[in-house]
Amino acid sequence: MKPLLIKGARPYGEEPRDLLLRDGLIAEGAVDDAEVIEADGLIALPGFVDLHTHLREPGREDTETIATGSAAAALGGYTAVFAMANTDPVADNAVIVQHVARRGREVGLVDVHPVGAVTVGLKGERLAELGTMAATGVLMFSDDGHCVADPLLMRRALEYSTALDVVIAQHAEEPRLTEGAQAHEGEHAARLGLAGWPAAAEESIIARDCLLARQTGARLHVCHVSTAGAAELIRWAKSQGITVSAEVTPHHLLLDDERLATYDPVNKVNPPLRTAADAKVLREALAEGVLDCVATDHAPHAQQDKDCEWSAARPGMLGLQTALSVVVATMVEPGLLDWRGVARVMSERPAAIAGLTDQGRPLEAGEPATLTLVDPAATWTVRGALLASIAANTPYEGMTLPGRVVTTVLNGRVTAHEGKVLQ
Numbered sequence: 068m069k070p071l072l073i074k075g076a077r078p079y080g081e082e083p084r085d086l087l088l089r090d091g092l093i094a095e096g097a098v099d100d101a102e103v104i105e106a107d108g109l110i111a112l113p114g115f116v117d118l119h120t121h122l123r124e125p126g127r128e129d130t131e132t133i134a135t136g137s138a139a140a141a142l143g144g145y146t147a148v149f150a151m152a153n154t155d156p157v158a159d160n161a162v163i164v165q166h167v168a169r170r171g172r173e174v175g176l177v178d179v180h181p182v183g184a185v186t187v188g189l190k191g192e193r194l195a196e197l198g199t200m201a202a203t204g205v206l207m208f209s210d211d212g213h214c215v216a217d218p219l220l221m222r223r224a225l226e227y228s229t230a231l232d233v234v235i236a237q238h239a240e241e242p243r244l245t246e247g248a249q250a251h252e253g254e255h256a257a258r259l260g261l262a263g264w265p266a267a268a269e270e271s272i273i274a275r276d277c278l279l280a281r282q283t284g285a286r287l288h289v290c291h292v293s294t295a296g297a298a299e300l301i302r303w304a305k306s307q308g309i310t311v312s313a314e315v316t317p318h319h320l321l322l323d324d325e326r327l328a329t330y331d332p333v334n335k336v337n338p339p340l341r342t343a344a345d346a347k348v349l350r351e352a353l354a355e356g357v358l359d360c361v362a363t364d365h366a367p368h369a370q371q372d373k374d375c376e377w378s379a380a381r382p383g384m385l386g387l388q389t390a391l392s393v394v395v396a397t398m399v400e401p402g403l404l405d406w407r408g409v410a411r412v413m414s415e416r417p418a419a420i421a422g423l424t425d426q427g428r429p430l431e432a433g434e435p436a437t438l439t440l441v442d443p444a445a446t447w448t449v450r451g452a453l454l455a456s457i458a459a460n461t462p463y464e465g466m467t468l469p470g471r472v473v474t475t476v477l478n479g480r481v482t483a484h485e486g487k488v489l490q
């Protein structure tokens with residue numbers, strides 16, 4: 068691999084500096100034979116880490132594969148993704164998680180970390196073999212798409228996780244409170260006659276799980292926090308020294324339940340789009356560090372599962388290629404985060420939460436050459452059909468968003484450059 072010289076990029080948006088990438092690392096000094104990327108005006112950040120991606124393989128390769136999802140990730144500036152376990156078959160055993168990891172390595176565009184299921188078949192009845200999966204390198208377990216609703220099962224999972232030194236990521240949704248739920252329980256759902264998904268369904272599980280994390284000393288991670296009350300609970304738990312971390316999705320930062328008026332199922336997602344007041348609190352909580360990181364919850368769905376009546380549509384939205392731009396629009400442009408802050412919420416914190424040691428590293432000599440170049444001045448118009456995912460269910464269709472990922476580098480190798488994936 069030839070050395071690569073990135074000329075004039077601004078690490079973390081600060082003073083321009085040349086970055087020499089050699090043998091997979093950021094190096095000191097200069098070389099004559101380096102390939103050059105002119106990066107005047109571009110911002111260099113550590114490669115993004117997504118703790119919450121649905122890659123759909125095995126089982127729904129008609130909507131996404133590990134190859135197409137990895138391409139979308141690289142184009143979105145990501146260098147590592149955590150692939151959720153709600154595949155078919157479910158990733159609840161060593162064979163499936165090893166298969167996902169191996170396919171990720173074969174594709175080679177992004178580090179693919181399989182998430183193991185907490186319970187067998189995501190059924191919430193008995194624990195999956197967490198230890199066997201952890202022995203293959205699984206760092207995070209989640210029944211995402213489903214809540215581990217049984218408090219005793221959740222307690223046991225947290226207890227095992229401490230011995231295995233892994234994270235349990237909870238999809239916080241008390242199922243009895245969301246039976247038949249279609250949208251955030253509030254004014255807009257009421258007007259459309261859609262059954263409500265109350266904030267308390269999310270918040271009651273978060274409160275319970277924080278108490279269980281305190282009891283067990285485990286590392287609890289809360290997926291896709293979507294309400295103001297949930298952010299308050301996380302704030303309280305952290306103030307008590309409970310080891311809890313939390314993510315927020317780009318769509319919950321930008322969009323709200325006024326979108327329901329369109330009656331377009333592209334806006335159907337789990338947890339649902341909440342109120343504008345919730346979104347504002349989430350942005351502030353992310354800026355403050357109460358919420359640790361941004362995670363996409365990239366959830367590709369087939370056209371027939373989205374272009375149908377609301378109640379029949381599957382919940383979920385694409386997110387990998389639009390995440391950075393939505394973070395720029397919601398956090399950077401309003402002055403809530405600077406580029407150091409973007410590095411924190413998109414890369415450093417998610418890497419630390421999962422326990423990755425080769426991602427989210429400082430842009431300094433001797434560190435892995437794993438980084439993303441962003442053009443802060445560019446804008447682009449989102450077209451679902453042009454995204455790398457097989458599915459096209461983006462809620463940002465036709466929107467012009469600020470900030471564009473120009474180049475992604477994983478261990479010294481360019482994986483995406485100017486909108487093209489480089490294998």
Ligand SMILES: NC(=O)N[C@@H](CC(=O)O)C(=O)O
Pocket residue numbers: 121153211212213238335336337338364366367381382383384
């Ligand atoms: N987040 C979503 O809206 N969808 C997720 C699973 C889920 O959480 O329902 C999916 O896998 O499609």
